[in-house]
Amino acid sequence: MISSPEVHATHELVADLDRLGDEIAELSAHRDAATARLLDLIREFDARDGWNTGFRSCAAWLSWRVGLDPGAARERVRVARALGSLPRLAQALARGELSYAKVRALTRVATPETEERLLKVGQAGTAEHVERIVRGWRRVDEIAEARDTARRHKSRALHIYKDEDGMVVIRGRLAPEVGAVVMKALEAARETLYQSSLPEVTPTIAQQQADAIALVAETALHRGIDPGNAGDRYQVVVHVDAPVLAGSDAPGQSVLDDDTHVSAETSRRLACDASRVVMRHDAQGHVVEIGARTRTIPPALRRALNHRDRGCRFPGCGVRFGQGHHIRHWAHGGPTTLSNLALLCRRHHRAVHEEGYEVDRQPDGTLSFRRPDGQLLPAVPPPAPVPAQAVEVLRARHDEHGLHIHARTSMPGWLGERLDVGWAISVLHPLAAG
DSSP: OOOOHHHHHHHHHHHHHHHHHHHHHHHHHHHHHHHHHHHHHHHHHHHTTTTTOOSSSHHHHHHHHOOOOOHHHHHHHHHHHHHHHOHHHHHHHHHTTOHHHHHHHHHHTTTTTTTHHHHHHHHHSSSHHHHHHHHHHHHHHHHHHHHHHHHHHTEEEEEEEEEEOEEEEEEEEHHHHHHHHHHHHHHHHHHHHSSSOOSSOOOOHHHHHHHHHHHHHHHHHHHHHOSSOOHHHHHHEEEOOHHHHHOSSSSSSSETTTTOOOOOOHHHHHHHHEOOEEEEEEESSSSSEEEOOOSSSSSHHHHHHHHHHHHHSSSTTTOSSOEEEEEGGGGGGOOOOOGGGEEEEEHHHHHHSSOOOEEEEEETSSSEEEEEEEEOOOOSSOOOOEEEEEEEHHHHHHHHHHHHTTTTTOOOOSOOOOHHHHHHHHHHHHHTTT
16 A cells, blocks of 8 residues: 555656646747748748749758758658648648648648638647658559559550641640650751741741641751760760850850850869860861860779769869869869869859859868859868757747647547547548449
8 A cells, every 4th residue: 555655755856847848848849830930931031032042942041051951852842832821731830739840741732722621630639640641642643643654655646648638647645755755856857947036027936836847857867866875966066166165255155066155164064074176277267186075084083082072062062073173273273183073963063164153272271162242162161050949039039929839739639449440541531422
């Protein structure tokens, strides 16, 4: 038999643990409400391209600026974008009624039409229940999508026949991805036919399409269905005079094979890490000598560069594969040595050459990047200031906004009954009966 003092001590321990549990639950709800505000800010920052200061995406900026791992950063941006069209879920998170974990799962499948019923799922079930419902929901979506894709694929067709007056009529249905390729080809053919010349009578768009499909067919027959090896097929050649590489104001050409002008800075970027052929011309422009093709960065040096840099060196990037960038360009006398090279991805190589970003190697060997306005881009930004009583500040801020969060704010309505996922999906999903 337990004596009275022992019973009292037991009650105190239970009460103390209950208070501790309530504080955990309340603070978690406050955190989720703060996360809703964070997602609002991320959505606005993303929509206004605030991350476009050398970073390839809002997620890449978040990873650099606030220390999120890339996967978590991408997920924050995805959820933030989704909540822009899901106001009920956004409000439930902002009030601390739904956890971020639940909202993150629900936004994978929710639409404005299904948001209300999925909100009830989040309010009634645990995070595990929500995950199971979402997995079942996605299976129904995938089945419906596969059924729709198969139906569309089966209905593909192209009919070509002669009309009574001898004109050829073409009518058909193409898969979306095939149709996209055809439309791009027709667009390119129209530009080739009509962009450079101004006919006396401008054909209608339909007439231009008819002319374009003829050019596409003629080109295919002329060049063959397989135009050869992929390396030659996708090679881009730039003709640039040596003085232009050394200075953008120098006279000379910087053009593609089709005589399209490219800037001197673009030429310098392409010449950083490419094959180079030196050609000499006489006064009339005729070629008198062609040198052997050489790599700007030899294979052995390229291997050493990849081993040292392990990916793009631009702050917050780290894309594994990149191009060798001459910190001081070889056209300006910069040597092709490891100390004068840095690995940059295609996006950031362009940023350094054509968008005003600067990179220098410091005496200690580290790289220093600056934005076009001269502001330093640190590899690791300084942490944001945090008030000494951060939890109290958070509570006070929510009180100011009329958010009365307590230990039971985010408690689900689940009473312990078994979850029948199949039945739940059949009731909730609008396509489940199909």
